[in-house]
Amino acid sequence: MMTIKDVNPNLIKAQYAVRGKIVDRAQELEAKGKRIIYCNIGNPQALKQKPVTFIRQVLSCLEYPDMMNMPEAKKIFPADVIARAKMIMEKNPTGTGAYTVSSGIAFIRKAIAEFIENRDGIPADMNKIVLTDGASKGVQAALTLILKNENDGVMIPIPQYPLYSAALALYGAKQIGYFLDESNSWQLNEKILEDSIKEAKGKGINPVAIAVINPGNPTGAVLSKDNMEMIIRFAKKYNIVLLADEVYQENVYLEGIKFVSFAKAMHDMNEKEVTLFSFHSVSKGFLGECGHRGGYFEVRNMSPEVYGQLIKLQSISLCSNVDGQIVTYLMVDPPKPGDESYELYKKEKDTILSELKYKSRVLGEGLNKINGMSCDVPHGAMYAFVKFELPHKKDVDVSKMTVDELYAYDAKRDFDYCLALLEETGICVVPGSGFGQMPGTMHFRTTILPPREDILNLVEKMKKFHEEYTKKIAV
Amino acid sequence: MMTIKDVNPNLIKAQYAVRGKIVDRAQELEAKGKRIIYCNIGNPQALKQKPVTFIRQVLSCLEYPDMMNMPEAKKIFPADVIARAKMIMEKNPTGTGAYTVSSGIAFIRKAIAEFIENRDGIPADMNKIVLTDGASKGVQAALTLILKNENDGVMIPIPQYPLYSAALALYGAKQIGYFLDESNSWQLNEKILEDSIKEAKGKGINPVAIAVINPGNPTGAVLSKDNMEMIIRFAKKYNIVLLADEVYQENVYLEGIKFVSFAKAMHDMNEKEVTLFSFHSVSKGFLGECGHRGGYFEVRNMSPEVYGQLIKLQSISLCSNVDGQIVTYLMVDPPKPGDESYELYKKEKDTILSELKYKSRVLGEGLNKINGMSCDVPHGAMYAFVKFELPHKKDVDVSKMTVDELYAYDAKRDFDYCLALLEETGICVVPGSGFGQMPGTMHFRTTILPPREDILNLVEKMKKFHEEYTKKIAV
Numbered sequence: 008m009m010t011i012k013d014v015n016p017n018l019i020k021a022q023y024a025v026r027g028k029i030v031d032r033a034q035e036l037e038a039k040g041k042r043i044i045y046c047n048i049g050n051p052q053a054l055k056q057k058p059v060t061f062i063r064q065v066l067s068c069l070e071y072p073d074m075m076n077m078p079e080a081k082k083i084f085p086a087d088v089i090a091r092a093k094m095i096m097e098k099n100p101t102g103t104g105a106y107t108v109s110s111g112i113a114f115i116r117k118a119i120a121e122f123i124e125n126r127d128g129i130p131a132d133m134n135k136i137v138l139t140d141g142a143s144k145g146v147q148a149a150l151t152l153i154l155k156n157e158n159d160g161v162m163i164p165i166p167q168y169p170l171y172s173a174a175l176a177l178y179g180a181k182q183i184g185y186f187l188d189e190s191n192s193w194q195l196n197e198k199i200l201e202d203s204i205k206e207a208k209g210k211g212i213n214p215v216a217i218a219v220i221n222p223g224n225p226t227g228a229v230l231s232k233d234n235m236e237m238i239i240r241f242a243k244k245y246n247i248v249l250l251a252d253e254v255y256q257e258n259v260y261l262e263g264i265k266f267v268s269f270a271k272a273m274h275d276m277n278e279k280e281v282t283l284f285s286f287h288s289v290s291k292g293f294l295g296e297c298g299h300r301g302g303y304f305e306v307r308n309m310s311p312e313v314y315g316q317l318i319k320l321q322s323i324s325l326c327s328n329v330d331g332q333i334v335t336y337l338m339v340d341p342p343k344p345g346d347e348s349y350e351l352y353k354k355e356k357d358t359i360l361s362e363l364k365y366k367s368r369v370l371g372e373g374l375n376k377i378n379g380m381s382c383d384v385p386h387g388a389m390y391a392f393v394k395f396e397l398p399h400k401k402d403v404d405v406s407k408m409t410v411d412e413l414y415a416y417d418a419k420r421d422f423d424y425c426l427a428l429l430e431e432t433g434i435c436v437v438p439g440s441g442f443g444q445m446p447g448t449m450h451f452r453t454t455i456l457p458p459r460e461d462i463l464n465l466v467e468k469m470k471k472f473h474e475e476y477t478k479k480i481a482v
Numbered sequence: 483m484m485t486i487k488d489v490n491p492n493l494i495k496a497q498y499a500v501r502g503k504i505v506d507r508a509q510e511l512e513a514k515g516k517r518i519i520y521c522n523i524g525n526p527q528a529l530k531q532k533p534v535t536f537i538r539q540v541l542s543c544l545e546y547p548d549m550m551n552m553p554e555a556k557k558i559f560p561a562d563v564i565a566r567a568k569m570i571m572e573k574n575p576t577g578t579g580a581y582t583v584s585s586g587i588a589f590i591r592k593a594i595a596e597f598i599e600n601r602d603g604i605p606a607d608m609n610k611i612v613l614t615d616g617a618s619k620g621v622q623a624a625l626t627l628i629l630k631n632e633n634d635g636v637m638i639p640i641p642q643y644p645l646y647s648a649a650l651a652l653y654g655a656k657q658i659g660y661f662l663d664e665s666n667s668w669q670l671n672e673k674i675l676e677d678s679i680k681e682a683k684g685k686g687i688n689p690v691a692i693a694v695i696n697p698g699n700p701t702g703a704v705l706s707k708d709n710m711e712m713i714i715r716f717a718k719k720y721n722i723v724l725l726a727d728e729v730y731q732e733n734v735y736l737e738g739i740k741f742v743s744f745a746k747a748m749h750d751m752n753e754k755e756v757t758l759f760s761f762h763s764v765s766k767g768f769l770g771e772c773g774h775r776g777g778y779f780e781v782r783n784m785s786p787e788v789y790g791q792l793i794k795l796q797s798i799s800l801c802s803n804v805d806g807q808i809v810t811y812l813m814v815d816p817p818k819p820g821d822e823s824y825e826l827y828k829k830e831k832d833t834i835l836s837e838l839k840y841k842s843r844v845l846g847e848g849l850n851k852i853n854g855m856s857c858d859v860p861h862g863a864m865y866a867f868v869k870f871e872l873p874h875k876k877d878v879d880v881s882k883m884t885v886d887e888l889y890a891y892d893a894k895r896d897f898d899y900c901l902a903l904l905e906e907t908g909i910c911v912v913p914g915s916g917f918g919q920m921p922g923t924m925h926f927r928t929t930i931l932p933p934r935e936d937i938l939n940l941v942e943k944m945k946k947f948h949e950e951y952t953k954k955i956a957v
Contacts, residue, residue: 011787018795023797053581066545074558083555105528106525106528106765155490177626280483297800299805313488323645325775331803
């Protein structure tokens with residue numbers, strides 16, 4: 008029988024805190040009847056966000072195309088839903104049950120290229136777009152393409168969404184962490200990037216890429232165009248690939264702040280050297296269609312030879328799921344003014360986004376008022392990354408710890424804190440150590456997704472818990 | 483900019499002939515207006531197999547649950563469809579748009595365990611079952627778990643479905659090929675297995691698993707229980723994991739032959755040491771729901787510690803797509819006698835399976851009659867693996883070639899043959915070298931899936947092509 012000694016050591020090393028021990032414990036407690044508020048993961052429809060009607064109506068027709076010719080269907084579905092579904096059937100006559108070409112259905116890739124052209128005012132090539140089972144699978148494909156051996160490293164933010172660190176561990180490559188600047192709304196800092204890449208090179212690591220998450224996960228930050236231009240120059244200087252995780256592009260809440268894609272920023276700089284991957288998904292934004300596992304990536308500045316290898320990689324898993332491809336299509340080509348579905352679509356979209364905006368503010372401001380907690384009110388994405396302080400026990404002297412010891416000490420403390428929060432209140436958040444944090448600091452990540460009526464209650468519970476825990480731990 | 487030198491060398495090595503150059507060429511020709519018969523891939527719905535109505539009706543309801551409460555829905559859907567969809571909503575209230583737990587929705591895993599219990603008369607554990615985006619992703623997960631370093635090797639059949647060789651190349655591990663016995667209906671042969679594993683060990687390779695495809699792809703063979711028992715004893719003797727690819731378990735055509743699962747064979751031998759993965763899929767059988775990317779694997783004889791690592795691996799990609807999970811559920815828990823949908827379901831199932839049986843016979847017998855071609859009439863699965871002979875040019879002396887030279891010579895010849903077949907006739911098949919074959923032999927794999935009316939025509943075209951090509955090449 009296989010034993011743990013027979014397991015891939017890279018897998019054993021990989022950690023993915025978003026679904027780690029605390030979530031396992033939450034499921035145990037839930038099974039015993041405790042009410043759990045899952046703030047650990049950006050899974051909107053699990054927290055009562057309703058699906059956008061148009062998307063689901065079209066899918067419903069496509070799953071059972073015979074229905075569209077029944078007279079009753081006209082009473083159930085708006086005319087533009089049926090017309091759209093029929094158009095999709097015409098362009099993809101093999102339907103939702105057949106494999107597609109490896110890169111995804113051609114007309115959908117064309118629609119994505121047009122979406123990028125319209126969003127950014129720049130040209131886009133449908134033959135440099137690949138549909139994926141969610142953005143995670145796209146990131147994994149990109150990393151598989153670019154990691155040659157255990158000496159290669161990818162620069163990843165600290166804090167970061169742990170998909171990156173988990174995938175790097177799994178593929179046996181090196182993480183080159185770069186701290187985000189918490190004092191400057193979590194923007195990237197050129198000096199920190201330079202120091203970080205030099206330190207890695209000094210250790211003999213070969214940096215091949217930099218991953219940037221914008222809007223940020225877990226930070227909720229939105230990068231300024233200046234900051235992005237600095238990053239592009241940096242990638243060019245060191246001839247490394249830019250991995251732009253842009254799945255939260257629709258989730259920007261702060262007035263006066265706008266999402267800019269890296270494709271657009273590169274185009275405006277007339278940058279034609281830096282190889283770019285940009286990732287998008289149907290799971291976030293206002294669709295929140297996580298369960299459909301749809302998404303795409305677009306690449307720029309890549310030779311046909313390299314691109315061919317990427318397509319071969321996709322072909323080994325055949326293709327992404329067709330429903331996910333269709334949801335991606337409907338995301339990039341939604342109902343237009345004048346279409347029968349448009350009003351409802353717009354209302355649902357606006358409601359979801361304004362609700363998220365409201366909740367990000369109420370949650371962020373509420374947590375900021377708690378003594379010993381602070382966070383940026385999220386500018387975008389679906390999370391607040393909350394810094395918190397705890398007293399040390401009398402016999403602990405952090406000034407005598409090495410950086411590694413301090414990091415481990417914080418990691419144990421933020422884990423214990425989040426576990427106690429779960430046990431006491433049923434609120435499930437992820438410890439900052441699961442994302443990475445500056446040694447000597449502690450954080451947790453919470454989503455802003457619970458229903459409006461739960462948010463204030465959540466802040467109240469956290470306040471009470473934090474006060475009591477602080478007292479208890481000081482003994 | 484990235485160049486080919488920056489690409490993962492393992493990816494460059496990986497080959498996946500089912501979607502290789504010949505298919506690219508077919509797509510080019512099709513774009514120019516040529517009619518292509520895609521016999522390269524088991525993609526039934528792309529070749530006009532209609533989806534099973536019950537499956538799609540339930541999915542249609544689940545994508546747009548509000549519909550179920552509309553009076554018109556009762557006119558469109560049988561009562562048991564609506565009842566089933568409502569039951570699924572109750573057990574999975576977050577619907578098709580939310581991430582599920584990493585291993586898949588609990589009640590579906592329970593239904594799969596019951597399906598295995600009913601199919602095999604043996605106990606099964608829902609907590610050793612993982613839902614996946616099709617079987618390919620399951621195989622990749624298993625290999626990721628068990629491959630520790632470049633010294634580890636997996637025994638794979640020759641010929642094999644090239645997912646295995648591609649994944650092993652990609653993960654930087656070794657292939658340990660074992661020939662299937664063409665003279666004995668492609669069964670496994672103990673002496674060949676022993677010779678193969680000894681040779682690998684002699685080269686310093688560490689064998690960690692054996693992959694067995696039953697019913698066979700590309701061979702169409704169905705293993706006898708005796709043969710399976712030999713394989714299990716072999717896996718036990720060498721303490722290697724058994725990877726049982728059983729996606730064609732519903733596709734058995736020959737009278738008197740029955741599919742037996744490796745789980746059942748192991749249970750009957752009271753075997754409790756060999757770690758087993760068995761893979762299943764919604765893409766084959768009679769559903770042919772390839773585009774939905776659904777499937778599962780079950781593991782046996784694995785410690786909780788190892789299993790925990792497997793679940794962590796799944797969690798890094800969050801979960802498989804929910805529609806695919808639901809199709810998997812409907813596959814293992816179909817309508818029962820007495821249900822309103824039962825008669826239609828049974829009729830569709832029987833029609834598809836008897837059609838496949840008819841086509842496997844007509845195609846197999848037809849090809850066998852062609853001078854210079856021979857194959858086993860497929861016992862199962864969806865393919866015929868056809869041996870063919872061509873004359874050598876006068877200046878070629880194969881007796882002077884090394885085994886490697888001979889293999890390369892055959893590979894070029896079977897590739898050229900399949901390309902010419904495509905150009906002349908529009909029939910797209912995959913060269914035997916894409917699956918592996920005995921040096922000195924050539925094959926191609928064709929699916930049995932084209933519509934009944936095309937099959938005889940296909941045989942006729944192949945006959946004519948083979949005669950002409952044989953004449954041409956002899957010059």
